[in-house]
Structure formats: C-alpha cells, structure tokens
Amino acid sequence: MMNNKVIIIGGGASGMVAAIQAKKNGNDVTIFEANKKPGRKILVTGNGHCNLTNKDIKPDMFYSDDMTFIKELIKRFSYKDTLSFFNSIGLLTREKKNLIYPMSNQARSVVEALESQCHILGVKFIHKHVKSIEKIQKHMFSIKTDDGMMHSCDKLIIACGSAAGNKEYSNEGIIDYIMKTGHDYKTMVPALCGLCCDEKSFFSKVKGIRSDVKVSVLINDEEIKIPHNDTEGELQLTEYGLSGIVIFQISSIVSRALRNNNKVTVVVDFLPDFEDVVVIANLLLSQDYAAKKNLMDINRGILNEDLSKELVIRYAEEINRKDLTISKKNITAAELISFLSYLKSVKFEISKVNPSNAQIYTGGVSTKDINPLTMESKRVSGLYIIGEMLNAEGICGGYNLQLAWSEGYIAGGSIRL
Numbered sequence: 001m002m003n004n005k006v007i008i009i010g011g012g013a014s015g016m017v018a019a020i021q022a023k024k025n026g027n028d029v030t031i032f033e034a035n036k037k038p039g040r041k042i043l044v045t046g047n048g049h050c051n052l053t054n055k056d057i058k059p060d061m062f063y064s065d066d067m068t069f070i071k072e073l074i075k076r077f078s079y080k081d082t083l084s085f086f087n088s089i090g091l092l093t094r095e096k097k098n099l100i101y102p103m104s105n106q107a108r109s110v111v112e113a114l115e116s117q118c119h120i121l122g123v124k125f126i127h128k129h130v131k132s133i134e135k136i137q138k139h140m141f142s143i144k145t146d147d148g149m150m151h152s153c154d155k156l157i158i159a160c161g162s163a164a165g166n167k168e169y170s171n172e173g174i175i176d177y178i179m180k181t182g183h184d185y186k187t188m189v190p191a192l193c194g195l196c197c198d199e200k201s202f203f204s205k206v207k208g209i210r211s212d213v214k215v216s217v218l219i220n221d222e223e224i225k226i227p228h229n230d231t232e233g234e235l236q237l238t239e240y241g242l243s244g245i246v247i248f249q250i251s252s253i254v255s256r257a258l259r260n261n262n263k264v265t266v267v268v269d270f271l272p273d274f275e276d277v278v279v280i281a282n283l284l285l286s287q288d289y290a291a292k293k294n295l296m297d298i299n300r301g302i303l304n305e306d307l308s309k310e311l312v313i314r315y316a317e318e319i320n321r322k323d324l325t326i327s328k329k330n331i332t333a334a335e336l337i338s339f340l341s342y343l344k345s346v347k348f349e350i351s352k353v354n355p356s357n358a359q360i361y362t363g364g365v366s367t368k369d370i371n372p373l374t375m376e377s378k379r380v381s382g383l384y385i386i387g388e389m390l391n392a393e394g395i396c397g398g399y400n401l402q403l404a405w406s407e408g409y410i411a412g413g414s415i416r417l
C-alpha cells in the first residue's frame, strides 16, 4: 500500500509532535516552517524553562466553544501521556508544585528532543512560509510557499499557532482557506496578557508597584463566574494598566468580551486577607495618633504607601470629597469603613488588552468543526487543524502546551496507511 504524503504547516509544539507520530505510522512527512529553526516559541515558554504541562488537568482550566472537545482530549491524552511521550524521546522532566518542567530546566532541551526525534525518524523540514492552500482533487491538497513553489500532499495538518510573541506573523491566506471551506472561525485576539486602562495619570504614579489581591470581572456591570477560580495572586501595576499572573488568568475572558464589544470592568480587592473592614477600621481608629491624622496617613502601613496615597486621591475624586485627601482630620469610623470597603472593590474599566506580552491568542477555528478522536476537520476530509489555531485554550500553568502536545499526538497518530 502507498504511504500518505503528509504536509504539516508549522514546526512548533503541536506540529513537531504530529510529525513524529505520523512518521512512526510510516507516512512520508514534511514540515514547512517559516523560521530558520523549528520550535522558536517553545524556547521562550516558562521564561526559558518551558512549563510543559501540569499535573492538575481539569476541564475548568481550559476554554473552548465546545467543552466536550476538551473533555475528550483530556481523556485521550493526559499529562501522564505527555510525560511518557517526552520520556520516550529522551527528555526527563521534574515537577514543581504541579507544574512540569524539563529536568534541565531549559526550554532548549524540549526543542532539541523534538527536533532530533524528527531527524532520527526522517521527517523532512522545508524552511519556507506557506502563503496559501488549495484542495486540487478529492484527496489532494496543494500549498504555495513564499517563493511561489507549489507542493502537494494527501493529508494536510495546519499547526501554525498564533501571533503571540511573533510580530511578523501573517496567515491571511491560510485563514481565507479555512473560512472559504465553511469552518466557523472567530478572529484571534491576544490573551494571557496585561489589560490596558485609560487612567493614564493614576497608572503613571503607581507603575512598578506589586500587591497581593483578589480579582473579579464584570461584563456589562454583571459579575461573571470564573471557572478556574484562580483569582488571587500578585497584581503588577504598570504604565498601561494591570498585569501579573492574576490578571493573565482572567485576560482570556476579558479579551473575548471586548472582542464582542462589551463593557469590561476588573474589580480589585486590595485587602483580600480581611473579610470584615469594620475590624480593621476599629484597629486603626484605636491607635492614639488616628484622631490627628488625615485619611492618607491613617492608612499608611496597610498597603504600599504610594499606592495607598493614589487610591485615597482616586476615591476622594469618585465620591467628590477632595477634603479627604489632605485637610480633613478626625476621620470618623463611617468615613474609614467606607474607604476600606472601597479598597475591597476598586473598579478599573478595561479599554483593550496588551498584545505585546500575550502568551496566546484566543479564538480561531471552532472545535465543533473538528473530530477530537482524530483532529480531522468535519468540513474537509484529509485536513487536520491543531494547536492554537483552534478555538481551545488553557490558563497559565502548562495548559496550552498540554493542548498542543495532545492535539499533535492525536492528529499524527490518526494518519495511518
């Protein structure tokens, strides 16, 4: 029997795993990779350490327009399968609080393991940018590269990731083909990133400050449930707005809501360890100096001093009580309780997401159009779509690479002679 000629567009995380599995099945496999070296994005993951998966894999850690797709994927290829796969290609791993890293602690080891396994098995690499796709016969695709050359294949795997961390990314020709063939495609927008606010004067004064907080999200003024519940952690205040891991974890929800033209507000609790503000108010007012101090001075010591000062100013402006910032002494219990309650729910309206530090893009091809048992498109036979190009993603913590490995493994493994 003739072997399949398989072309994979993209030699990243999902593409290289798909290539290894398809080649093991005896297919003739070629990866088209736009960069001179494959796996460039893997090199920057986990700050160069590559958090390649997570022991705590639950559907709540993921988002997709079809959660049955995610459940099926987790069932078919778990984090343990990821570990076995990497062990089988010579990469040892270590665990740090559920997060899995290569034993060497270097992302480079992950790329080298994948690339060398591709070479051992005889996967071919062509370092060219794929510009467009066509289906020329019932069982044959043709792709065109940036030098005008055409290449044909029986099975085509699209694994070209997203624009996250890649300023030169442009895949209009591939997206055109995906849409032309009837796939439901949502514009891809940055996620796992910082959030921009229009309050330039506030943020220019607090930039660089970090604070342990709890966050929630309002969409059109209604609080929404955050499935993964990872809403407490370090907030980093920056020149443009909000950042830090706790913000990254809610950024996909925010990004999707903004894409749909909703009003999005992030509510920050700057006193997450205190449920009852009356207790803190009593403590502060019981101190001898409190009567002679203004609101700014009373709060010194609860929060970073510069942040506390700017929040008093912001609060005083919002309730139209400028006297509270400087002149008003003898702060009453009611005034203090009201300010402390404000600190527990400071609202920031989000104008846009910050693409420059996005780790992924949310959106892409609907997973309803993809068979999770094979990763083959339900619209075009012989076409497989994997990795970030799909409308399925995880939160921070190794979940996005886990998706890429699973999807690559399933796609490559399902292409048999």
Ligand SMILES: Cc1cc2nc3c(=O)[nH]c(=O)nc-3n(C[C@H](O)[C@H](O)[C@H](O)COP(=O)(O)OP(=O)(O)OC[C@H]3O[C@@H](n4cnc5c(N)ncnc54)[C@H](O)[C@@H]3O)c2cc1C
Pocket: 009, 010, 011, 012, 013, 014, 015, 032, 033, 034, 035, 038, 039, 040, 041, 042, 044, 045, 046, 047, 050, 051, 052, 053, 128, 129, 130, 131, 159, 160, 161, 162, 164, 165, 170, 171, 174, 358, 359, 360, 386, 387, 388, 389, 397, 398, 399, 400, 401, 402, 404
């Ligand atoms: C800074 C940063 C840190 C991250 N850290 C983590 C982490 O620690 N853990 C985690 O789970 N996830 C992390 N991620 C996310 C993770 O890297 C991605 O989710 C994952 O790499 C997606 O895999 P993929 O195969 O879809 O795409 P990629 O790995 O991006 O591979 C796509 C490949 O396709 C190539 N390509 C694109 N278009 C074409 C074309 N037209 N022709 C030819 N080649 C093309 C690209 O050059 C690229 O090599 C991080 C991302 C970033 C940006």
